[in-house]
Amino acid sequence: MKWHWFTKKKIEYPQFWVDYINTFNTKPHKNIEDTRFIAFDTETTGFDRKTDRILSIGAVSIINKTIATKDAFELYLQQEIFKADTVKIHEIMKSDSLNKVEEIEAIKHFLAYIKNDVLVAHHAMFDYTMVNAMLKRHGLGKLKNKIIDTGKLYKKTKHIIYQDNLKNYSLDELSEELNVPIVDRHTASGDALITAVAFLKIKSRLKKLDKLNWKTLF
Amino acid sequence: MKNAIADRVADFLKKFPPFNMLEHDNLTEIAKEVDIVYLEKGDTIFKKDTPFNNHFYIVRAGAVNLHHNNNEQNNIVGINDVGDIFGIRPLIIQENYKLAAIANEESIVYAIPIKRFKKVSSTNVKIHKYLITAFASNTYDPYTAEENGKIFVDYLPNTSLDIANFQSANYTKAPITCYENSTLKDAAIKMQEHKIGCIVVVNKDKHPVGMVTNSDIKNKIATGQFPIKTSVTNIMSSPIITDKKDITVAHAQLQMIQHNIGHLCITKDGTANTRLIGILTHHDILVTLGNTPSVILKEIKRAKKNKTLRSARIKANTLLKSYLEQNMPLSHIVKVISKINEAVSVRAIELAIKKMKSPPPTNFTWLSIGSQGRGEQLLFTDQDNALIFNDVLPEQYDKVKLYFLDLAKRVTKSLNKIGFEYCEADMMASNPEWCKSLSEWQEQFKSWIFNPNEKAILLSSVFFDYSHVYGDKHLTEQLTNTIYQSIANTSLFFKTLGKDALKNPPPLGFFKQFLVEQNGDKKNLFNIKSKALMPLIDAGRLLALSKQIKEVNNTYERFEKLSALEPNNKELFDSCAYAYKALLKFRTKQGLQNENSGKFIELATLTKEEKLKLKRCFKPINEIQESLKLRFDLKI
Numbered sequence: 001m002k003w004h005w006f007t008k009k010k011i012e013y014p015q016f017w018v019d020y021i022n023t024f025n026t027k028p029h030k031n032i033e034d035t036r037f038i039a040f041d042t043e044t045t046g047f048d049r050k051t052d053r054i055l056s057i058g059a060v061s062i063i064n065k066t067i068a069t070k071d072a073f074e075l076y077l078q079q080e081i082f083k084a085d086t087v088k089i090h091e092i093m094k095s096d097s098l099n100k101v102e103e104i105e106a107i108k109h110f111l112a113y114i115k116n117d118v119l120v121a122h123h124a125m126f127d128y129t130m131v132n133a134m135l136k137r138h139g140l141g142k143l144k145n146k147i148i149d150t151g152k153l154y155k156k157t158k159h160i161i162y163q164d165n166l167k168n169y170s171l172d173e174l175s176e177e178l179n180v181p182i183v184d185r186h187t188a189s190g191d192a193l194i195t196a197v198a199f200l201k202i203k204s205r206l207k208k209l210d211k212l213n214w215k216t217l218f
Numbered sequence: 219m220k221n222a223i224a225d226r227v228a229d230f231l232k233k234f235p236p237f238n239m240l241e242h243d244n245l246t247e248i249a250k251e252v253d254i255v256y257l258e259k260g261d262t263i264f265k266k267d268t269p270f271n272n273h274f275y276i277v278r279a280g281a282v283n284l285h286h287n288n289n290e291q292n293n294i295v296g297i298n299d300v301g302d303i304f305g306i307r308p309l310i311i312q313e314n315y316k317l318a319a320i321a322n323e324e325s326i327v328y329a330i331p332i333k334r335f336k337k338v339s340s341t342n343v344k345i346h347k348y349l350i351t352a353f354a355s356n357t358y359d360p361y362t363a364e365e366n367g368k369i370f371v372d373y374l375p376n377t378s379l380d381i382a383n384f385q386s387a388n389y390t391k392a393p394i395t396c397y398e399n400s401t402l403k404d405a406a407i408k409m410q411e412h413k414i415g416c417i418v419v420v421n422k423d424k425h426p427v428g429m430v431t432n433s434d435i436k437n438k439i440a441t442g443q444f445p446i447k448t449s450v451t452n453i454m455s456s457p458i459i460t461d462k463k464d465i466t467v468a469h470a471q472l473q474m475i476q477h478n479i480g481h482l483c484i485t486k487d488g489t490a491n492t493r494l495i496g497i498l499t500h501h502d503i504l505v506t507l508g509n510t511p512s513v514i515l516k517e518i519k520r521a522k523k524n525k526t527l528r529s530a531r532i533k534a535n536t537l538l539k540s541y542l543e544q545n546m547p548l549s550h551i552v553k554v555i556s557k558i559n560e561a562v563s564v565r566a567i568e569l570a571i572k573k574m575k576s577p578p579p580t581n582f583t584w585l586s587i588g589s590q591g592r593g594e595q596l597l598f599t600d601q602d603n604a605l606i607f608n609d610v611l612p613e614q615y616d617k618v619k620l621y622f623l624d625l626a627k628r629v630t631k632s633l634n635k636i637g638f639e640y641c642e643a644d645m646m647a648s649n650p651e652w653c654k655s656l657s658e659w660q661e662q663f664k665s666w667i668f669n670p671n672e673k674a675i676l677l678s679s680v681f682f683d684y685s686h687v688y689g690d691k692h693l694t695e696q697l698t699n700t701i702y703q704s705i706a707n708t709s710l711f712f713k714t715l716g717k718d719a720l721k722n723p724p725p726l727g728f729f730k731q732f733l734v735e736q737n738g739d740k741k742n743l744f745n746i747k748s749k750a751l752m753p754l755i756d757a758g759r760l761l762a763l764s765k766q767i768k769e770v771n772n773t774y775e776r777f778e779k780l781s782a783l784e785p786n787n788k789e790l791f792d793s794c795a796y797a798y799k800a801l802l803k804f805r806t807k808q809g810l811q812n813e814n815s816g817k818f819i820e821l822a823t824l825t826k827e828e829k830l831k832l833k834r835c836f837k838p839i840n841e842i843q844e845s846l847k848l849r850f851d852l853k854i
Contacts, residue, residue, distance in 0.1 A: 060223060065261075066329070067254035072223040181279055181326070183229070189222035193254075197326065200256035204324070207258075 016108045017140050023116040024144055032203075032212065037062040037148075038113070039120040039196035040073070041188045042127045043090035045083040049133040053079040054103075055092045057110055057131075058188030060196045061117070067196050073113045074189045076100045089186050104138055114145060118217075122171045122195045124149035148217050150174065150198050156216055157205040174198055224250040227328060230278060233827070234301040235543070236345045237276075244338035253329040257282070257321035264305060266318045273329035274306035280325025281834070284317045297322060297796055299834065300827050306332070310349065389463070389484050389498035395420045398427060402439060402453060403446045405430055413520055416481055418494060419454045426483045426494045428454030455479075462488035463495060470498055511537065511554045518561040522569070527562050528636045531598075534558045538596060539810055548799040549774070551806075556593040560586070560687055562636060563603075563629075567688045570628040578625070579618050582607040583689035587645065591683040592755070592771045594802060597809045597816060601630060601638040602680060605647035606693045609655050623653050645680055656693050660700040667704045670714035678715065682759055685771050702766055709850075712764055716850035719756035724840040725749040743818040746805050750836065754798045757842045760850075774798045787845070794842050797835035804832065 013021075029035045040059035046052035059073040076092065078100040092098070101109075110131075121127045124147050132142045154174060155166050175182050175194055178201045184190025206212040228249035231237040237245060253273065257263070263275060266287055275282070275298075282298045298304045298319075308315050309332040339345040395418045396405045405417050409432075416431040430450055438444050438453040459473060460483045473482055480500040486492035501516065514537065517530045534555060541551045567584055571577070588602035589595045605626050610618050626647035634640055647653045654662065663681075666674040682701075686694040705711055725744075758776040761767075770779050774795040781791035809816025821829070846852065 058222065065256045067256075069221070069224050069227055069250055069252045069254065072221050074222055179279075179324075183226050184222065187222055190226070193223055193226070197254075197256065201324070204256075204258045 011139070013140070016111060020111040020115070021141075021144065026116065028116065028118075032214070032217070033064045035063070036115075036117040037120050037196075037199065038073075038117045038145075039192050039199055040114075040127065041121060041191035041195060042130055043092060043186070043188045044130055045079070045081055045086055047126070049129045051081070052083070052130070053077070053081045054106075054130055054134055055079060055090060056188040057106065058190070058192040059110075059113065060189075060192050062120070062196050062200065065200060067193070067200075072189065073110070075106050075109060077106050078102055091186070103134060107135065107138060107140070116145065119143070119145045119147040120150060120195060120199050121147065122150045122174065122191070122198070123168075124151075146218060148199070150195055150202060153199070153202050153206075153217065154178075156211065157202060157209065171195070171198075178202070221250055224252070227252045227254070231276065231328070233825075234276065234303070236303075236339070236348045239342060239344040239348065240338065247338055248330060248334050251331045251334050254278070255327050255329050257325045257327060259321055259323050261321045263319040263321070263327065264315045266316065267314050269314055270305075270308040270312065272309075272333065273331055274303060274309055274335070275319070275327045275329055276303045277301065278326040278328050280327075281322040282325055282327060283320050283322045285320055286317065297793075299800070299831055301831075306349070388502055389465075389482075389496040390502065391496045393418055393494065393497035395424070395426075395494065396430075396450060397422070398449070398451050400450050401447050402430070402435070402444070402450055405450050406435060406446070416497075416499070418458075418483060418497060419450050419456075420494055424493045426458050426460065426485065426490055427451075428456030429458050429481060429483070430454045431481070457490065458483050460485045460488060460490050461498075465498065467503055471503055474500060474503075511558065514558055515561055518558065518565050521565050524566070524569070524632045524635045527565055527632070531558070531562055531636055535598070535810075538806070542803065542807055542810065548803045552594060552596065552772070552802070555596050556590070559590060559595055563633065564688050566632040566636065567625075567629050570625055570632060573628060574621070574625060576621075578607075579614070579621055580608045580610055581690035581693060582622060583691065583693040584629070584647065584687045585684040585694065586687050587684045588680045589683075591685045592773060593685065594772060596802070596806045598637045599639070599815055600641045601633045602641050602645045603630070603647045603687075604645070604652040604681070604684065606654065606656050606659050606697060608690070608693060609657050615655070619650070619653065619655075623648060623650060626653050645677075656696060659697055663697070663701050664704050667701070667708060667711045670711050675714055675718045679718070679756065679759070682763065683771050685769075698768055702768065705763055706766070712760065712850050713852060715756075715760050715763070716846050716852045719753065719760050719846055720843055720852065722748055722753045722756075724753070724843065725836050742821075744821050745817060746801065746808070746819050747815075747817045750801050750832075750839065751798070751805065753839045753843065754794055754801070757794070757846055758798075760846065764850075774802075790838065790841055790845060793838040797838045800831065800835050804828075804835075 038059050038061055040057060042054045042058075043056045044052050044054050054077055056076045057073070060067050060069075061071045076098040119128075128143065128147055135142065151169055151174065154169060154177075158166060169177065171191060171194060172182070172185070174180070175198065178198050180194055180197045180201065182194060185194070203212060206216060224246060228242075228245045231249060231252075232240075232242075232245055237248075240248070255263075255275075257280070263282065264271065266285075277298050277300050279300060281300075282304065284298065284304060305315070305319060394408060394412050394414055396408060398419055398421055400419075405419075409415070409417050409430075416429055418426050419428040419430060421427050428451065430453060434453050434455060439446055439448075444452055458481075459477050459479060461470070461473060463484050465473075465482070465484070470482055474480060482498040483490070483494055484496035484498055485494055501513065511534075514530050514533050517533075518527060521527045521530065538551065538555055541554075563584070563586065583606045585591065585604045585606065586602065587604055589599060590602060603626075605622055607618060607622050630640065630646050630648045640646065645652060666678050666681075670678075684694075754777075755773050758773040758780075761780055762770060762776040765780060765783055767776060767779050767783075770776050777791045777795035777798065781788045781795065784791070805816040807816070808819055824832070
C-alpha cells in the first residue's frame with residue numbers, strides 16, 4: 001500500500017515544458033562574454049497580475065556586445081480581457097490586423113526562445129510576475145531563468161554612498177542618462193531593444209569600475 | 219513573423235546611401251540580418267592586415283575612426299559619423315583590411331552581412347555606380363584619394379541616361395575646315411587658332427573628304443614621316459564616316475564604336491557626296507549625356523561668350539548636387555568646383571582682355587580673395603577679387619591704373635552675368651582701392667599688419683586669403699614674401715587677429731542648445747556661417763599666418779598642415795579639419811536645397827541625426843578657441 005495523500009499527484013507536464021526544464025541540465029557558460037542574454041519586455045492590459053493580461057512580448061538576444069536582428073522575438077497575444085484605458089500606451093487594439101496567437105502558443109514559442117539563458121528586463125519584477133501568472137493559468141511552473149533588472153543594475157554603477165539616494169529610473173530616464181537612442185518606445189520589441197542597449201552600456205560601465213562579475217549582475 | 223527590430227533598422231538605413239537606393243522589400247531583407255554591435259571607446263572592429271569578415275558596417279550612433287595602423291594613438295585616416303559606411307571595400311575586392319577601425323567613443327554600429335547585401339543589390343545599377351565611385355575615390359583613405367583626381371572623369375550620375383540616349387545629338391555647326399590643297403602647317407595653325415583637336419578637309423564643293431586630328435599630326439608629322447609643309451591629303455584620315463543631322467546620341471555612339479573613331483561628319487543628306495554642315499565629336503556626346511568636370515572645363519576653356527560660361531557654371535551646380543547625393547568626400551568636391559570656378563574667372567579675364575583696345579601695358583595678376591581665395595566657394599556667392607599690377611614709372615601710373623580698372627570692370631561685369639553677385643562691400647578689383655600696383659599693395663598689407671585697427675582686421679579677414687587666378691605669379695609671390703617678413707616682426711597683429719577670431723563664441727548655449735538669431739527677419743534661424751564656419755576659418759587663418767604656412771588657403775588644408783607641423787596638437791587640428799569639411803558640406807546641401815547661400819538654417823527642418831552631426835562639429839570650435847586664448851595670450 002502506498003501513502004499518497006501527502007505527496008502531490010504527479011502532474012503530467014506538456015512536452016514543451018519538459019524540454020524547457022531540461023535545458024537547465026546543461027551547465028551555464030562561465031564567461032559573461034559567452035553567455036546569451038535575452039532582453040525582453042511585455043505590453044499588458046494593466047498592472048494587476050491576476051486580472052491583467054499580456055498583449056505582446058518582444059525580446060532580443062545579446063551575446064557579448066552584439067544584438068542579432070535575425071534572432072529577435074516578437075509575438076502578439078489573443079486575449080479576451082481588454083482595457084481601453086491602456087490602449088493609449090501600447091496602441092494595441094482588440095481587433096487589430098496583427099497576427100495574434102493564443103496564450104499557450106505564445107508560451108511555447110517564448111520558452112523555446114529563451115531556453116536557460118539569462119533574462120534582462122527593466123523593472124524586471126513586473127514582467128517576470130506577468131509571465132509567471134500566465135504560466136500558472138496554464139498549469140505550468142515558474143520561470144527558472146536567472147533574471148537581471150537594468151533599473152537595479154544601473155544603480156550599481158554609482159558610488160556606494162549615493163546608491164541609496166538614487167531614485168528608481170524609468171526606462172525613459174535611464175535611456176536619457178545612458179544616451180540610448182529611443183525608437184518605438186512602448187512597443188514590446190522597441191522597449192526590449194532599448195533595454196538591451198542600456199544593458200550593454202551598463203555592463204561597460206561596470207567593467208570600467210572593475211565590477212563586472214556574476215555577483216554584481218544578479 | 220513580424221520583426222519590429224528589423225523595421226527600425228530599415229528605417230535608419232533607408233536614410234543613407236547606398237541603402238536609400240534599395241527597394242523597400244530588399245532593404246527589409248537586409249535589415250533582418252543586421253547585427254547591432256555596441257562599442258566602447260577604443261574597441262576595435264577590425265584590424266589592419268587581417269582577413270575580411272562577413273560584414274560591413276554603418277555607424278548608428280557615435281563615431282568610428284579609421285587608422286593607418288592598429289595603434290589607437292595615431293594616424294587617423296578618417297572619422298565615420300552617424301550614417302557613414304565603412305569596411306566594405308575589402309569584402310568586395312576580397313582583400314585584407316587596409317585600415318583598422320576603432321571606436322572613437324561609445325558607439326553603436328550595424329553590421330551588415332555582405333552576402334545578403336550583394337544578393338539584393340546585384341541588379342541595382344545605381345548601387346553599383348555608387349560603390350564603384352566610392353571605391354575609385356578611395357573614400358576610406360583620403361590621403362591617397364587626394365592624389366586621385368581622375369575619378370570624376372568617367373562617372374556620370376544620370377538617371378535620365380536612357381532619355382538622353384535617344385535624343386538627337388548636339389553637333390557643332392559650321393565646323394572649321396580646310397581645302398584639299400592646304401598644307402598641313404596651315405591646317406595646324408587654324409586648329410591652334412580655334413583651339414580644336416581636329417579639322418575637316420573638304421573639296422571645292424565643300425564635301426568632306428577627310429579629317430586631320432591631333433593624333434594624325436603626332437603620328438605622321440612629329441615622327442618625321444612627312445614634313446610639315448606636306449599637303450593635308452597626305453596625312454588626313456580618309457574616308458570619313460558621315461551621317462544625317464537628326465542622328466541620335468545612341469546611334470552616334472554606336473557608329474564611333476564600330477569604326478573606332480572620335481568624330482562623325484554631318485552632311486546634308488548623310489553621305490559624303492553632299493555639303494558638310496557639321497561635326498559631331500565624342501566630346502559632344504559626353505556633353506549631351508551629362509556633366510563631367512573634364513567636359514565642363516573644356517567647355518569653359520573654349521567659351522567665346524559669357525552665356526556659355528554661365529551655362530557651364532550652372533552645369534557645375536548640377537554636378538555638385540549629384541556629388542553631394544553620392545556622399546563624395548568633400549575634399550574632392552571642393553577641388554573640382556574650385557577648379558571650375560577658377561577656370562570660369564580665367565576665361566572671363568581672357569575674353570575681357572581680347573575686348574580691350576590694347577594688350578595690358580604691364581604684367582598684372584588677378585587674385586581671388588575671401589571664400590573663393592580659400593578655394594571653398596561651392597555655391598554661387600559673392601565675387602571678391604583684387605588686382606595687382608607691376609610697378610611702373612610715376613608718369614605712366616595713372617594711365618596704367620585706368621587701363622586695369624577698365625579691364626577689371628569688364629571682368630566683374632562678366633562674372634556678374636555668369637552668376638556671381640557683386641560684392642556688397644565692393645571688395646572687387648574694379649574698385650580703385652583694390653586695383654593697385656605691387657608696391658602699393660605691399661604698403662597696404664604692412665599698414666594692416668602694423669596698425670591693426672578694427673577696419674584693418676575686418677579687411678584682413680578677407681584679403682589675407684588671396685589666391686592667384688590669372689597673370690604673373692611672380693607678383694603674388696612678392697606680395698606673399700613681404701607679408702610674411704612683416705608678420706614675423708609683430709605680435710600685436712596676431713593678438714588683434716586672435717581677439718577677432720574669438721568674436722563668435724561656440725555655437726552652443728549653456729544648455730547645449732543651438733544659439734539662434736535673436737531678432738530681425740532671421741529670428742530663430744541658425745547662422746551656420748558666422749556661428750560655425752567663421753570661427754574655424756578665422757582660427758585657421760591666424761594659425762597658418764603665425765606658423766608661416768604659405769599658399770595653403772583652404773581652411774581644412776590649413777588645419778591638416780598644422781596637424782603635421784604640431785604632432786602634439788594633432789588630434790585637435792584633425793578634428794577641426796574634419797568639422798570644417800562636415801560643416802561646409804552641410805551648408806552646401808542646405809544652400810542647394812533652398813537655392814540660396816545656405817547661410818541660415820531653420821533648425822526645425824533638421825532631423826535628429828543632422829542635429830547631432832552638427833553638434834558634434836561644434837566641439838572642436840570650442841577647443842580651438844580655448845587653445846587660441848593660451849597661444850596668443852588673449853585675455854577676454
